[in-house]
Amino acid sequence: MTNFFKLLRFELDRFFKLYIVLIVVTIVSQLAGLVIISKLYMRRAREEIVVNQNSMESFLETYGQFSLANLTHSLWFFGPIALCIVSLLIYVFFIWYRDWFGKNTFIYRLLMLPTERLNVYLAKAMTIFTMVLGLVSLQIVLIYLEMNLVRLLVPRDFRLDLTIHEVIRSFDYFNILIPDSFLGFLISYGTGLMAVFVLFTAILIERSYRLKGVFIGGLYVAASFFVFISPLILSEIFLPRFFYPIEMFLLEVFAGLIVMTGAIWLGYYLLNKKIRV
Amino acid sequence: MIEVREITKRFGRKEVLKGVSFTAEKGEITCLIGVNGVGKTTVMNAIMNLTPIQSGEILIDGQKINKRSYEKIMFIPDAITMLPQMTIQQAMQFMDDFYESWNEKRAKELLDFFKLEEGNKISNLSKGNTAKINLLLGLALDVDYLLMDEPFSGIDIFSREQIADVFTSHLVEDRGVIITTHEINDIEHLIDKVVILNDGTVVKSFYTEEVREKEGKSVIDVLREVHLQ
Amino acid sequence: MKRYWKLIILTAAVILILGLFYTKTGTANDNGPSFTIKKIQGNEEEISNILLDANYHQSRTAGSGHSLQISAEGTKYFNEQSIAEQLFGFGWDRQIERWQKEYRSYMRGKWPSLSSFFENGKFLAYADVNYNFTGPIGSSRDFTFDIDILHKETGGRVKRETEVPNRNQYYSMSVENVQVTDNVLKVFTSNQVEHQGNHEIEIHVYTFDIQTGELLDDKIIIEEKESLDANQWAEIMILNKHEHIGEEEYVLAKVLNVEHVQDAENSGDYVEQVQQLYFVSYNVETGEIKQFEIPEIKPFAAAGISPIPDKAQISGSTVYFAIFTTDGIDVYSYSLETNSLQGSQKVPLEKSFSDSPVIKVAHERIYIVEWINKRDTDKSIIVADVESGEIVYSGRIELQEPEAHSGEYELYIHDIIFN
Numbered sequence: 001m002t003n004f005f006k007l008l009r010f011e012l013d014r015f016f017k018l019y020i021v022l023i024v025v026t027i028v029s030q031l032a033g034l035v036i037i038s039k040l041y042m043r044r045a046r047e048e049i050v051v052n053q054n055s056m057e058s059f060l061e062t063y064g065q066f067s068l069a070n071l072t073h074s075l076w077f078f079g080p081i082a083l084c085i086v087s088l089l090i091y092v093f094f095i096w097y098r099d100w101f102g103k104n105t106f107i108y109r110l111l112m113l114p115t116e117r118l119n120v121y122l123a124k125a126m127t128i129f130t131m132v133l134g135l136v137s138l139q140i141v142l143i144y145l146e147m148n149l150v151r152l153l154v155p156r157d158f159r160l161d162l163t164i165h166e167v168i169r170s171f172d173y174f175n176i177l178i179p180d181s182f183l184g185f186l187i188s189y190g191t192g193l194m195a196v197f198v199l200f201t202a203i204l205i206e207r208s209y210r211l212k213g214v215f216i217g218g219l220y221v222a223a224s225f226f227v228f229i230s231p232l233i234l235s236e237i238f239l240p241r242f243f244y245p246i247e248m249f250l251l252e253v254f255a256g257l258i259v260m261t262g263a264i265w266l267g268y269y270l271l272n273k274k275i276r277v
Numbered sequence: 278m279i280e281v282r283e284i285t286k287r288f289g290r291k292e293v294l295k296g297v298s299f300t301a302e303k304g305e306i307t308c309l310i311g312v313n314g315v316g317k318t319t320v321m322n323a324i325m326n327l328t329p330i331q332s333g334e335i336l337i338d339g340q341k342i343n344k345r346s347y348e349k350i351m352f353i354p355d356a357i358t359m360l361p362q363m364t365i366q367q368a369m370q371f372m373d374d375f376y377e378s379w380n381e382k383r384a385k386e387l388l389d390f391f392k393l394e395e396g397n398k399i400s401n402l403s404k405g406n407t408a409k410i411n412l413l414l415g416l417a418l419d420v421d422y423l424l425m426d427e428p429f430s431g432i433d434i435f436s437r438e439q440i441a442d443v444f445t446s447h448l449v450e451d452r453g454v455i456i457t458t459h460e461i462n463d464i465e466h467l468i469d470k471v472v473i474l475n476d477g478t479v480v481k482s483f484y485t486e487e488v489r490e491k492e493g494k495s496v497i498d499v500l501r502e503v504h505l506q
Numbered sequence: 507m508k509r510y511w512k513l514i515i516l517t518a519a520v521i522l523i524l525g526l527f528y529t530k531t532g533t534a535n536d537n538g539p540s541f542t543i544k545k546i547q548g549n550e551e552e553i554s555n556i557l558l559d560a561n562y563h564q565s566r567t568a569g570s571g572h573s574l575q576i577s578a579e580g581t582k583y584f585n586e587q588s589i590a591e592q593l594f595g596f597g598w599d600r601q602i603e604r605w606q607k608e609y610r611s612y613m614r615g616k617w618p619s620l621s622s623f624f625e626n627g628k629f630l631a632y633a634d635v636n637y638n639f640t641g642p643i644g645s646s647r648d649f650t651f652d653i654d655i656l657h658k659e660t661g662g663r664v665k666r667e668t669e670v671p672n673r674n675q676y677y678s679m680s681v682e683n684v685q686v687t688d689n690v691l692k693v694f695t696s697n698q699v700e701h702q703g704n705h706e707i708e709i710h711v712y713t714f715d716i717q718t719g720e721l722l723d724d725k726i727i728i729e730e731k732e733s734l735d736a737n738q739w740a741e742i743m744i745l746n747k748h749e750h751i752g753e754e755e756y757v758l759a760k761v762l763n764v765e766h767v768q769d770a771e772n773s774g775d776y777v778e779q780v781q782q783l784y785f786v787s788y789n790v791e792t793g794e795i796k797q798f799e800i801p802e803i804k805p806f807a808a809a810g811i812s813p814i815p816d817k818a819q820i821s822g823s824t825v826y827f828a829i830f831t832t833d834g835i836d837v838y839s840y841s842l843e844t845n846s847l848q849g850s851q852k853v854p855l856e857k858s859f860s861d862s863p864v865i866k867v868a869h870e871r872i873y874i875v876e877w878i879n880k881r882d883t884d885k886s887i888i889v890a891d892v893e894s895g896e897i898v899y900s901g902r903i904e905l906q907e908p909e910a911h912s913g914e915y916e917l918y919i920h921d922i923i924f925n
Contacts (some may be wrong), residue, residue: 006374009513014360016512065914102361109358111327113375114347134516137523166538166564182528183589208329241596242615244606249590277327 003115007123012130015091019131022087023138026080033076034068034146038153041066045158056157067160068146069170078171084135088128092196095124096203100277107277117271118264121204125196132192136177143167194256197263198224204267208274220266224259231255278302279324279350279422279453284333286319293319295477296333303421303453306444306467310458310500311474317457318355320474321424324455325352337422348378350422353415355430357407361400365393365410372414384417387448391439405436412440416448423449425456429463437463465496473503538562538572540581540906541917543887548899552889553578557600558875558903559921564914575923576903600925601751605630612656612663621748624684624691629716630656631686633693635670635679649673651712653719655691666719670712675699682709682744683757685790689716692790694757696742705732707740709759711788727795728759728786737766738781745818745825747868749923755823756842757788787842798845802838803827819867819892824848826867826892835865837872837892851895858884866922867892879903879917886919 041063048059071077099107110120143164150159168174179185202217209216226233231251235243243251279301286294293316301307309317322328324335326342337346359368365388373379388395391409402410408428415423429437443449444467458464465485472482480503488494539562543553556577563571573584587595597618605623606613609630616622617634624631632654637647649670656663670679676697683694691714699706707730713723730740741762746754763782769775783803787796819826823843829836834854840847853872855863864875870893876886889899903919905911 003375005510005513009510010371012513012516103356105354105356105358106360108327108352108354109371112325112347112352112358114344114377115375116344130513130516130520133520133524137520140523140527160564162564178527181589185524185528187589187593235594240615241617243594244610244614245590245594245596246588248594252594272326274329275327276329277322 003113004119004123007113007115007119008126008130011095011123011127015095015127015131018087019134022080022084022135026084026135026138027142029076029080030071030142030146031149033074034071034149035153037070037074037076038066038150041070042154042158060158065160066150066154066158067162067170068143068150068167069160069162071146071150072167072171072174081139081177088132088135091131092128092199093203095128096200096207100207105277111271111275111277117275118268121200121264121267121271125193125200128196129189129193133189140164140178190256194228194260194263197260197267201263201267201270204270204275208270208276210276224263227262228252228255228259278336278338279455280336280339281320281324282334282336284320284323284335285331286316286323286328287331293477294323294330297474297477297479298333299472299479299482301422301453301455301470304451305469306449306454306456307470307472308456308458308461308464308468309472309474310461310496313459315474316477317459317474318426321352321354321426321455321457324424325350327352348376348418349420350424351415351418351420352424353411353426353428355427357399357411359399359410359414362398364396364398366395368399368410368414369395369417372417376418378419380417380419383419383448384413387413387417387443390443405432408432409436409440412443416443420452422453422455425454427457427459429458429460441467461496461500468496471496471499473500475503538564538574538583539911539915541574541576541903542580542906543576543578543901544904546885546900546902548889548897548901550578550899552871552899553887553901555869555925556873557923557925558919559923561918561920563916563918571918577925581906600923601749609656612654616654619681619748620751621683622681623751624686625751626686626753628658629686630658631684631691631716633681633684633691633714635681635695636667637679647673647677649676649679651693651714651721653691653693653714655686655716655719664717664719666714668714668719668721671721671724683746683748683754685754685757686716687753687791690714690722691716691719694744694788696744705734705739706730707732707742709742709744709786711793725793727788728761730761730763737776739764746820754790754820756820756825757790758818758820758825758842759786759788760818761786796842796845800827800838800840800847802847802850803829821868821870826872828865828867828872830861830863830865835872835874837867837890837895839892849893851890851892853888853890853895853897855888856885864919864922868924871898873922875919875922877919879919881905881908881914 044063045059048054048062049056099105099110111117113120147161147164147167151161162170165180168178175184176188179188198221202221205217205220206213231243231248235241235248281300282298283296284294284298285292285296297316297320299307309320311317319328323330324337324342335342337350340346342350359371363371369384372384373381391406391413393406393409393413399407399410412425412428415425428440432440441463444454444464456464456468468485470482470484473480481499483499485496488496488499541560543558558576560574560576561571562574575582584592599618599620601620602613602618612630616632622632622634632652634652635649636652637649651666651668651670653668654663654665670676677700678698680696681693682696685692685694693712693714695710695712697708697710699708707728708726709728711723711725711727712721713725714721728742730742732739741764743760745758745760761782761784762780765779765781766776767779769777784797784799787798788794818828820842823841825840825842827838827840829838834852836850836852838847838850853874855874859874859876860878862877864877866873870891872890872892874888874890876883879886884902885900886903887899887901888897890897903917905915
């Protein structure tokens with residue numbers, strides 16, 4: 001095993017307990033949520049139809065059919081997703097700062113490993129990335145589970161079966177997390193990975209220059225963002241509609257690659273020449 | 278040989294090192310002495326490329342430090358460099374994973390010598406035992422040079438004695454060692470060479486044996502002279 | 507290896523799940539159901555050239571729905587477009603897409619608005635008005651014509667930027683139509699004039715030399731004052747369809763003068779009252795301007811009748827007006843040559859049609875499409891002959907594979923497009 005994989009494994013182990021907690025919370029909340037809101041829906045249906053003597057049609061008219069959209073619009077569903085997103089966002093910072101702060105100073109150990117220091121950087125980034133993809137995969141599996149579970153919970157006449165893409169689209173912004181196409185997936189997560197690298201490098205700038213570094217790091221993030229959207233600026237302000245969509249797309253990919261390479265290169269430089277314990 | 282040549286280091290406007298030069302040979306124990314805050318730790322960090330220097334250069338056996346150097350030179354800071362949630366065994370496993378120079382036999386030997394249990398968690402260890410583990414993780418590497426930052430500070434007398442014993446044993450013998458301290462008393466008899474740091478420069482460096490034999494002075498005598506000047 | 511199980515399991519699960527998800531679930535048919543236009547009676551040829559711009563909403567699922575186009579052949583969803591087009595596309599118009607393919611470099615930098623384009627066998631012409639923000643909103647702007655004429659045979663281009671004459675007077679300008687005739691390019695614009703607190707709307711015809719792109723003439727064909735103090739304003743609408751990018755014999759404008767008056771009967775609320783309705787026709791070739799009223803086309807009509815006759819189609823020198831009434835749609839044909847009403851026809855409509863169907867008159871036919879379609883909508887398309895009023899086609903928008911798509915839906919039709 002190369003040192004990169006050893007570090008990746010090591011970083012993964014360090015967050016694994018919390019990661020398992022996130023996974024369990026997501027599973028429990030979404031499945032329990034589905035059971036609870038479908039039971040509530042069916043109880044209301046019984047009340048309206050049996051007790052209030054309304055027809056099934058009028059009930060469906062008022063309350064609509066039950067579908068997984070009922071679940072995706074509830075806190076049961078997006079609560080844990082938000083929790084996972086926030087946790088991992090915080091972890092982007094924590095994965096570095098934990099090594100500097102506290103009684104132990106693990107950063108000494110990491111920087112004195114007989115391997116490229118960049119491996120530490122890349123392993124941390126891949127840890128975040130792998131965990132994100134793990135949660136996305138979990139969510140896909142959960143949706144399939146929920147699609148089957150809802151069939152057991154709600155009778156056919158009350159139920160609207162959605163396809164997996166309809167479920168995903170029923171929840172705002174979920175398309176960004178689980179895009180329809182593989183290319184869309186590459187775009188979402190390519191951009192995400194780029195953002196992680198930029199934040200990592202900004203953190204290393206702060207760690208190298210401390211108080212001054214907060215300012216420089218902020219400028220660096222702004223500059224990266226500017227480079228990333230520069231094709232859009234170019235197209236909007238200077239050459240409106242000059243570039244066709246496919247050309248804009250390629251320019252954006254190119255800009256993204258520049259930002260990513262820049263972040264990794266700068267990270268490499270800082271780790272080798274400027275970093276302080 | 279570790280060569281430190283004219284290194285300067287600023288923290289903001291404050292110049293901490295104003296051109297520090299000295300050498301440390303293999304097979305010798307070199308002691309960096311100075312009051313607290315004089316920049317001893319900074320010199321160590323600079324040698325290990327853990328902090329950037331403004332000018333000067335540091336060579337290890339004639340080469341600038343690179344990733345392979347860490348198989349040859351190891352730094353033992355005054356705080357433990359392993360995660361507190363790890364057991365001693367896991368910490369040793371970590372070293373084994375990453376360092377080719379990790380010597381499992383020597384590690385076991387040190388473990389016995391210090392009377393430590395592999396299954397103990399680092400966070401549960403006493404201050405003295407933590408220092409011993411820290412030392413163990415460095416000493417069990419087959420490296421040529423060892424840097425130790427205040428290995429005796431803040432620990433009990435028995436642990437100190439145990440650690441001091443290590444210095445005279447075969448565990449250290451052929452290696453080059455640089456240690457820093459602000460109290461010379463405990464280790465005066467162990468060290469071969471003294472480098473006195475003051476106000477960002479090396480004010481005096483000498484071999485202990487030389488001053489003892491030729492001038493009949495102890496290290497403390499020399500220190501006192503330097504301070505009175 | 508044993509210590510790597512977490513990493514191995516996690517990576518394997520991610521690759522397996524995402525791999526399966528992106529290979530097994532087809533994305534094309536998962537947008538939503540397919541629809542086709544199904545004949546109830548008549549000749550299917552009648553609808554072979556139409557496309558319906560639609561939006562599909564599934565009840566209970568949120569979001570803005572999905573854009574699609576429905577034709578006799580089937581359905582195309584907007585997000586079947588490439589990702590690049592979805593992210594950076596400028597619109598979804600087949601005509602413009604066709605030009606972008608055929609005249610790739612010519613079409614660069616052009617605002618994708620059909621009213622800025624003209625095409626015939628010889629030329630593809632474009633005219634737009636650009637400006638930079640130079641002062642606060644409402645102040646005059648540096649309006650500039652951007653003319654670009656492509657000679658199809660030679661591939662030669664006449665590209666020229668020209669200052670709009672008297673541009674300091676205008677605070678807004680928009681291109682309404684572009685025509686090419688007899689070696690000149692005529693650009694019809696609507697200009698908003700700000701003049702000492704009074705507003706004016708002017709329709710201009712700017713004439714350019716097709717060989718040099720030089721501005722030859724600026725003529726005002728309609729001028730209407732507005733007074734905000736007196737609560738009076740004007741509305742001028744060019745009735746020529748913007749999607750008709752070929753030659754027109756006439757350019758026809760409808761002019762409304764509207765006043766905000768207090769309604770004594772209704773608790774003193776302000777209501778809009780049309781004071782005047784007239785038409786202005788411009789003969790593209792001769793430049794002759796005629797202003798006239800059509801007594802049969804009234805600004806107000808009896809209850810239930812659409813008061814604003816903007817569903818019009820100009821075909822050569824004849825203009826057809828379609829007016830929605832309680833029992834159907836009245837189609838008037840009017841000659842712009844003789845300025846006389848040629849006739850009127852009634853197309854009967856079932857009660858099931860809602861009161862604002864999409865109506866288009868084209869190719870001597872009137873097309874009427876129900877704008878909101880549900881699972882149980884029975885009849886939603888009617889095509890009738892404008893001369894005789896005879897219904898030549900009726901049909902419905904039919905859901906394909908209804909058993910695979912349970913549940914209620916709403917299908918909104920925005921527009922009828924002709925291929």
